[in-house]
Amino acid sequence: MRCLKKMRSPLWRQLLCLLYLTLAVSLPVHAYPARVVAVADGDTITIEPIQGGGRAKVRLHGIDCPEKDQAYGQAATVFVIDAVLFKVVDVQPTPQGTDRYGRIVAVVEIPGKASCKSFCYRRG
Numbered sequence: 001m002r003c004l005k006k007m008r009s010p011l012w013r014q015l016l017c018l019l020y021l022t023l024a025v026s027l028p029v030h031a032y033p034a035r036v037v038a039v040a041d042g043d044t045i046t047i048e049p050i051q052g053g054g055r056a057k058v059r060l061h062g063i064d065c066p067e068k069d070q071a072y073g074q075a076a077t078v079f080v081i082d083a084v085l086f087k088v089v090d091v092q093p094t095p096q097g098t099d100r101y102g103r104i105v106a107v108v109e110i111p112g113k114a115s116c117k118s119f120c121y122r123r124g
Contacts, residue, residue: 030092031090031091031092031107031109032049032050032051032090032091032092033049033050033051033088033089033090033091034047034048034049034050034088034089034090034091035047035048035050035086035087035088035089036084036085036086036087036089037055037086038085039077039080039081039084039085040057040077041065041067041068041073041076041077041080042063042065042066042073042076042077042079042080043059043060043063043064043065043076043080044057044058044059044060044103045057045058045060045080045084045108046058047089047091049091050088056103056104057101057102057103057104058091058103058104058105058106058108059099059101059103059104059105059106060106060107060108061094061105061106061107061108062107065077065080083110084108084110087110088111089108089109089110089111090108090109090111091104091106091107091108092106092107092108092109093105093106094106094107
């Protein structure tokens with residue numbers, strides 16, 4: 001009986017919550033194949049999972065391109081269009097999940113090449 005009373009203490013709850021969060025963040029998130037159906041700008045694409053499901057907007061992890069109306073924004077968009085539009089890519093969501101706009105934050109890999117991030121960095 002005493003044991004149950006001790007488990008109700010705020011410290012015990014905090015420790016359990018911390019353990020849960022640690023486990024949840026450390027779990028691997030698996031990649032899945034998807035077709036790129038649209039490119040919004042240099043760091044945002046729309047995908048359609050190959051296994052089915054609805055379309056989703058994806059924010060490319062680790063890339064911060066200028067917006068379309070900013071300097072080099074149009075060039076960045078064209079580059080991403082050439083690299084991934086209508087191609088099947090591997091999408092691996094990050095533990096962050098989504099950004100403040102509700103987009104999935106993910107590492108996107110181009111099969112046979114590399115991640116979009118490293119591909120963009122190499123090409124400048």
